[in-house]
Amino acid sequence: MKKILALFLAAALVTSAFIDYSQVKINSGASIEDFKPITQTEEVTFYSNGQSLKEYSGIDSSQAFAFNKEDFLSNGVFSPSDPIPQGFSFKIPDSAITVSKGTQSVVGGPSLTPTQITNILKAYGSPASGSGQCFYDLSKKYNIDAAFMLAFFRQESGMGRATGYSTHHSIGNIVKTGSGRQYCDSTKRVGSRFCGYASWCDAAEHWFYYIKNSGNYLPKGRDTPEEIIPIYAPASDNNNPAGYIAQVNKCVKSWRSGSLKC
Secondary structure, three states, X not given: OOEEEEEEOHHHOOOOOOOOOOOOEOOOOOEHHHHOXXXXXXXXXXXXXXXXXXXXXXXXXXXXXXXXXXXXHHHOOOOEOOOEEOOOOOOOOHHHEOOOOOOOOOEOOOOOOHHHHHHHHHHOOOOOHHHHHHHHHHHHHHOEOHHHHHHHHHHHHOOOOOOOHHHHOOOOOOEOOOOOHHHOOXXXXXXXXXXXXXXXXXXXXXXXXXXXXXXXXXXXXXXOHHHHHHHHOOHHHOOOHHHHHHHHHHHHHHHHOOOOOO
């Protein structure tokens, strides 16, 4: 099931009781329009000040749905209103919605020294432990902090210790979705879906390049784990974006403080 996370400010809601999916921005950085037509039961969680307000499921797959504004204003809860036919137009302006951006930007070059990176990799028993200097140099080249790359590496494969990763050198489980370097046109892949590389340095360079140049991330101003991860590892692909975000932020903070593990 897809889980769409959004942060709504009640005070900014307009008078209309309906929401225009094409105008609403969500944590994944996509438009809710991207999730129509609804083809399966949806489960949606809304957040206010970081707290879950309500969860529900069972939306009719043949219909769109709206939310009862008055219910939120009086009870602090969004609830489904009467379903409406798909294609019906209803609006709420961008100014009525605030997305949790986060505070840690991936941009800025390395916050860890080559020795720190190497020691962190060694602490996890990573087969990439000899690549600390390379990871540091690539972090400087792309102006993206290697601490975040390591956190993604840890989350995706336990720093390369998961089965198959030492052979294919996959750091970020980047999916091959088309031609072009930012999408991975390598002929060596894990199965037929994930990119494979000749070395850990090649894999790291692709990860840095992908985050910096893919139209999903930095070019769109999405530079924090809160903005990147729901697209990079969406709930629709059996991921837990909230947990992923928490782990990445925790690890980066821990490593910057001098710890070898998080």
